[in-house]
Amino acid sequence: MKRTFGVAALGLALLAATAQAQEMMRDVDLSSPDMVSAELTRAEVETALAAATAAAPADFTNRRLSGLDLSGLDLSGAIFRAARLNKTKLTGAKLDLAVLDQAWLLEADLTGASLKGANLFASQMLRARLDGADLSQARVAADLTGASLVGASIAGANLGVDMRNQSMGLIRTVLKSANLERLNARGADLSRVDLEFASLKNADLTNASLKGAQLGGSDLTGVTFIGTDFDGADLASAKVSAPIGLDQAKNFDRAKNRDRLIRE
Template identity: 55%
Template structure:
């Protein structure tokens, strides 16, 4: 009886440690990224352009094209305007989307692994459960976007995420704790002013010279992250995990809120 109880407790603990990681890893383990489903396209660029132009316009005079579930991997779709479009479950792995527009687009559960979104605009886009590992979002605009995507290893150098919501979805946990995952992501010089990063995973993220002013970092995991020269004015560190994180100068830390309530603050590294 005691053995069964101990086993149950260990199993529950394993699930609670990082459920979103388990979900993402399980998805990738069960998917062959080299399969035709994940690495080919069923449309040409010209056909995508025609579909976007033929779609009815919404109140903002933007396309409301329906591309749900389409295979569009390995295409060059740079510069196209997908604003307002339904791209749920679409496959865009290793697709060039440089300068493309996805404002208010629905990209829930889409696949954009290794996609190039340099300079793309995703203002107010919906990225729920989206797979974006190693994607390039350098200089991209994700202001006010809702993001519970896996951006592990992604490049977001100079990206704009002001007002973006990467917090955990506490209402829908049937597949684990869905939240923004930015493990080992490069966020140097990124603007996250006022972003909601509650419970977000930023382990080993590079945040040098980033703007985290007024961010909600409560219960976020910043263990191993590099926060040197980061603007933390008004950032809330309530129960934030800072184990092995590199913190900025004491002067910068003085402007943060609730730093005394952070977890593992004694294990953080500090700049002089």
């Protein structure tokens, strides 16, 4: 008999290990009402926001908000811990300093949204759309497989693995097969991030850290690498064409599989 897991149980698994949680997702019914429905209306969300204060921010912990149109709302500082926001429309929304830890944002639309300083720890954001979004200074350890961040900013953001907090398994940001073209990643920590098969065409990685990152099969055409740290990065089958400032990168000689780079 096939086992199924509730959202709360899976949330614990996310904290245990990202890879294990992704395996468990196969046993989660993503079409269930718990994952696709909303228990609040936009008007009720707006009422909660209006009643919020700096000391008592709007709290949507574990609430079902999937499929709602919350575009343009100011959700700054709101708490969405373990909330379901699958296919929710958040275009142009302001989520600065919001807490989205363990939240579900599968195929959510955050085009042009502001998430400056937001927290996205163990969040599920497969195929989310964040084109033009601002995640500068955010703390991200989420699964963004297949997501789109065209022209987005993660400047100064921390997407790296905190090895001091891995007693229950490796939790890291996954950007596998993501569209990161024209991404502003200046000064971002991308250490140990999974960027396999991602497109980073014309991205700006000035002074970013790629320590231990997985870049296999990625497209690095036209990327700016001034001051980028490649220590331990895996470059197997990565495509490098017309790079900017690669000669000014740090520890490029310490990257793995440099002999397997595809240079054009």
